[in-house]
Amino acid sequence: MCQSEVPEARVGLNSPDPLVREAFLMAYDYIDYITRGGADGTMEPAPTACTAALRHAGDELLFRFPIFFKRWPRVFQNVRENTACPTLVGILDEHFFPPAPGGRRTDLAWSAVLSVYVLAGQMALHCHQRGMVVVLPQLKECVGAYVEKVICPEIRNKGGWSGFVSRFGEKQDLEGQVKKVCCWTLLTLALSIITYFMWKRMT
Secondary structure, X not given: OOOOHHHHHHHHHOOOOHHHHHHHHHHHHHHHHHHOOHHHOOOOOOOOHHHHHHHHHHHHXXXXXXXXXXXXXXXXXOOOOOOHHHHHHHHHHHHHOOEOOOOOEOOOOHHHHHHHHHHHHHHHHHHHHOOOHHHHHHHHHHHHHHHHHHHHHHHHHOOOOHHHHHHHOXXXXXXXXXXXXXXXXXXXXXXXXXXXXXXXXXX
């Protein structure tokens, strides 16, 4: 990364616009998360609800739809340090946010927003595994700037990032809650029975 890129990255992370600031933070956090091993790595807890939702959704996508990730190594095979960011932006424009007739982009879907970050994570992982770690700061900045330009205006109209958290944040399903309640109930009952029999023996 050249020195001129450092101030740009700082502007994104320190943007006065909280919407933009979150977009950059998600890019930085997710790329770090992916390149450090994901859920099995050594990352500290996510700093915000949005970054936590992104990590969780990315992990779920990998677990449930591994085929989604198998095609990208072939797509990225000719990527070099100087082509990583242009390649990523080209794929995003072509596959996720193609302009609609009249030059306007199609309606935003949260799944498309997720795909931007997940794809960037896969590009970062590819570069990391091939010794092109110098590209990672550039990719973080590239993704943050892309989301700021293409996605943030529509997110603002949707009321901010809360919809992303609602859509992709980790939720405890009803079955899991019922199981937990049942387990605690059985444990409490078992302890009560043991206590009762011990009291009976002592009396």
